[in-house]
Amino acid sequence: QVQLQQSGPGLVKPSQTLSLTCAISGDSVSNNSAAWNWIRQSPSRGLEWLGRTYYRSKWYYDYAVSVKSRITISPDTSNNQFSLQLNSVTPEDTAVYYCAREYRAGGFYNWGQGALVTVSS
């Protein structure tokens, strides 16, 4: 049974960096059939896909255009987890952030518990 456990601060100041980690149990971040995604949800934007990383003999990364200049998703094979960094945040980045495991046909089969991140001074 795959489980994803998110961690990270719930409050970030404007212009600083939002950092979240998603620890994986029951699967490997290097699984050749899975991809590891970050998604956020806010009342104004709804569900918004931010990006993903996946391993197919090497590591690949896809990012949403809306955050491409500010985002980094990184796998950590030593700790079997992956992380999100979003730089130069503004109040518009306030949202509930989810990590999610994508598998086979592309659905998000497993989700983290979600983390409300508020951008405020």
Added chain:
Amino acid sequence: DIQMTQFPSSLSASVGDRVTITCRASQSIRKNLNWYQQKPGKAPKLLIYAASTLQSGVPSRFSGSGSETDFTLTISFLQPEDFASYYCHQSYNTPYTFGQGTKLEIK
């Protein structure tokens, strides 16, 4: 980006009713369409993937159909635990996109 238009945005129904939610893609996504259920304060839960395949453990009263640009989620014989929000999601290509959601409320 592929735009996903979902309707209705809200729906009132009674226990035992049959309801249908529709999702339309701005271009063909073949059958790369997934449906999720979300309850307040919880993460979305995958119900159906590849347009019509029921995820393991999901009750058979949920069904999905469609291909190319037009898709539907049908819930037959609504149960009290089905009152929630529902979202479609295209996994044809990145950037992945979601519908705006349908809130299913008790009449």
